[in-house]
Amino acid sequence: MIEIYTHEWKTVSARLAEAMRDGKISVEETCAAIIPVLDLLRKVFPDEAEFPARQGEYYHLDSQLRRAGQAYRMALELDPPLTLTEQEAAAIRRHCPLLLTTQAECFPLKDVAAVHHPTRPLIGYHLFWEDDFDFPDDYEPCDHEEIWVEYDPEEKTVTGVMTFFHSSVISSEEAVLEARDNGERPLVRIEWGKHGSLLKGWENIHIPLKNMTMQDWMRQTYEHVKAGGRLPQHPLKRFWPRGFEGSYESYIDFSVAIDPLFYLERKPLMFKSLFANAILFTHAIPYNFHPKMEWPDRFTRALLD
Structure with a gap:
């Protein structure tokens, strides 16, 4: 059964992504859909900083700033910023x-x-x-x-x-x-x-x-x-x-x-x-800002998708 469920999950996810790209789903609806998935991924992979970092971005986009800060801080606890040489x-x-x-x-x-x-x-x-x-x-x-x-x-x-x-x-x-x-x-x-x-x-x-x-x-x-x-x-x-x-x-x-x-x-x-939005939000900028793509390869990967 799990093979059926995972296949259907991929199909549903692909349709959802297409609807997002076509503007049929708002930013708020996108955040509402993705945040719980990232919450589950955080529980399944508790040592990986990427998932709280991404969840922080979606909370941030959805103007849930306190929750964004909590997620960003968790990401930086898992993958602390390094000291510049x-x-x-x-x-x-x-x-x-x-x-x-x-x-x-x-x-x-x-x-x-x-x-x-x-x-x-x-x-x-x-x-x-x-x-x-x-x-x-x-x-x-x-x-x-x-x-x-x-x-x-x-x-x-x-x-x-x-x-x-x-x-x-x-x-x-x-x-x-x-x-x-x-x-x-x-x-x-x-x-x-x-x-x-x-x-x-x-x-x-x-x-x-x-x-x-x-x-x-x-x-x-x-x-x-x-x-x-x-x-x-x-x-x-x-x-x-x-x-x-x-x-x-x-x-x-x-x-x-x-x-x-x-x-x-x-x-x-x-x-x-690695997590620029998290470091900017928690260590640098004391007012709300729009989180952007942290590094250009995120855009490149999206183009190749």
Whole structure:
């Protein structure tokens, strides 16, 4: 009988996943479905940190913050954060990206945290902007964005640059070459109000899952935010700009530099852990934020599924 049940479980799970991808199931319904499964997995595999870490993310997405914190703490008890070596801390500073915003950017950068991968020369830089122009109603008083920098520890050079651009991982070889010309620090352009992170050569980069280039995306988003964006009448937006004011050329004029290294020097939120959301939630950021994909390979695995 167990063979029948496991086969049917796979079939039901596949249909459920398809419905999630098609938007037939809400985020809240997704969390309600998956959290009990992860609870069972935690009981069956009590020594594996992945399951409480993932459960923490789903509680977090569902705004059950106390339960998220409990699950995240359990994950870090099972797989404690490691101490950064001097070389890793130096790499975080050496390869910290430089941000380029537009003149009209309406939200300041609040915090920056860096998480070094425990086994690979890979650093996740987590940016927390004051808010997202399209989401005044998400009860997250910030906009969480990610940049990953891969490096050669022997040569002390950047070997890869990736960003999490509106739910897709974006990479660019041009960004690596640009970093070489900028003292091994990548340059990352920041989308007005929404803070999507664009890399060198972004105009011709194809966005996975969206069937369009970043140039197409930016032109569409420009018209969207120029018209007031999502929920233009929301009460929290009454002190925000009514929309982007200016030409498309000014919308993509990334000429104002912001240095996240200044933030890391002032408040060194630097860690070494596989579970970035857990470490950020429990050790770094004192306000609610949206949990993101911790490392780019999670997105890659999803694409291959």
